Amino acid sequence: MERGASVMTGKHRTFGWSIIGASQIARSWVGAAIRANPQARLVSVMSRDRSRGEAFARALGIAKVETALEAVLNDPTVDALYVSTGNDRHAEVTLAAAAAGKHVLCEKPLGLTLEEAVGMAQACDRAGIVLATNHHMRAAATHREIRRLVQSGAVGRPLAARALYCEYLPPELQTWRTRDPRQGGVLYDLTVHNVDALRFALGADPVEAMGMKASSLIGAGGVEDQAQSVLRFDSGLIAYLHEGYAFAHHETALEVHGETGSIYGRGIMDEAPNGTVFLRRNKEMTEIPTEPVNLYEGTVAAFQAAIREGSRPAATGWDGVWSLAAALAIRESAETGRMVAVPDVSRIAAQAA
Structure with a gap:
């Protein structure tokens, strides 16, 4: 054929x-x-x-x-x-x-x-x-609305952001994800999602990473069950990320804070079309309506x-390269205690074209 x-x-x-x-x-x-x-x-x-x-x-x-x-x-x-x-x-x-x-x-x-x-x-x-x-999550109505708000200037120039993707991993999934040091851990599983959500919402790419990771509760053999990190983006924005398998009571979130307002996505880092989006300006919090859609469909x-x-x-293949590049930079930072540059994937892609 x-x-x-x-x-x-x-x-x-x-x-x-x-x-x-x-x-x-x-x-x-x-x-x-x-x-x-x-x-x-x-x-x-x-x-x-x-x-x-x-x-x-x-x-x-x-x-x-x-x-x-x-x-x-x-x-x-x-x-x-x-x-x-x-x-x-x-x-x-x-x-x-x-x-x-x-x-x-x-x-x-x-x-x-x-x-x-x-x-x-x-x-x-x-x-x-x-x-x-x-x-x-790029297909979620909540994420697409956050991206639209950022692009429309609803909060002015974005200055800071947060992405929180913490959950308690069900016992039936506590296999290679929490035990295999080669392919398991939250950096491969959840950090890549947080990085991509930030790139999608902000229209910016990470350039530097600082991170820490730990086997706090269910990670075995050095496999991290939580990670916390800071990314600097090419726009100058600084973002905080937290991912974990050990948190049964943690709310997921995606936030963007700008010169003239803030966007709060609550409970939106998920497989299901859950959560709400709020816009805060002049100390007033307004819910932004969204129509739930099946993310995978x-x-x-x-x-x-x-x-x-x-x-x-x-999300293209090169978007997947970007999220992995940032997660690996966070891992290197966590293991060396140093700030680590995130490879410029756009330049790599251009050279390959």
């Missing part, structure tokens, strides 16, 4: 999807979002554990279960992959998909190292396929539009 032919020429009315990795997030959210899209169909799920794949397929009504990636890549009815494997396999699967001409929506973090993530973005660019990062729709129309997915 010619690369991208089925979707770009309209031979298929729907996009054929394969889910790579029978994960909890795929089962609870993304699989349902794909099924809800009238222009999408779930062709297969791939899991190296056949029994796990079969249970996943039964739950989502998927007809085909594969245990080898090659079978998916050779399937002409599959146009796009949702990569939801362990973090350590994101690069391997995405590079193989690029070589096979399959579009990719990849879970965060895009890779385990900056080199991996850059290589993934470059390979997909060269292959002419769409690579998107599943930073699903919005992400899937934007991804498919990017394939069909050449538009921008909610």
Whole structure:
């Protein structure tokens, strides 16, 4: 099959999807979002554990279960992959998909190292396929409203921001996330979301990082279950970030504080379309109305539009490189006790073009 032919020429009315990795997030959210899209169909799920794949397929009504990636890549009815494997396999699967001409929506973090993530973005660019990062909160009505308020000058020039993404990780998820020092921890899991939310809301990029991390409650073997950091952005703004798995009573938040006002997003860092947005000016707090939308359905729709129309997915592969670059800089700062420069991903991307 010619690369991208089925979707770009309209031979298929729907996009054929394969889910790579029978994960909890795929089962609870993304699989349902794909099924809800009238222009999408779930062709297969791939899991190296056949029994796990079969249970996943039964739950989502998927007809085909594969245990080898090659079978998916050779399937002409599959146009796009949702990569939801362990973090350590994101690069391997995405590079193989690029070589096979399959579009990719990849879970965060895009890779385990900056080199991996850059290589993934470059390979997909060269292959002419769409690579998107599943930073699903970009599709939230609350986040989009905060971005609109910032861009419209509702608070004047932004001076400071806060992103708080703390929760108590359910016991059934306290596996590799809290035990595997290679791919676990909140920096890979939650910090990347906070970084992306700030980049999206502010329209600015981080340039310096200072951080600390700890295994406070459920992290084992040196795997951090909380991290706190400060980022300086190229606009001059300073942002505070806090992520954690150990907090059953912590509220999530995204805030922007400017010369003429402040924006408060409360309870909005989530998989579900929760939370509220407030604008505070002259000591008056006003709730800004938003219409809840399914974050993953919005992400899937934007991804498919990017394939069909050449538009921008909610978060590109290079957006995933940015969030990982900042999280890795925070980790380096936490381990060395020094301020660390965040690599200029825009320059890396331009040099690769």
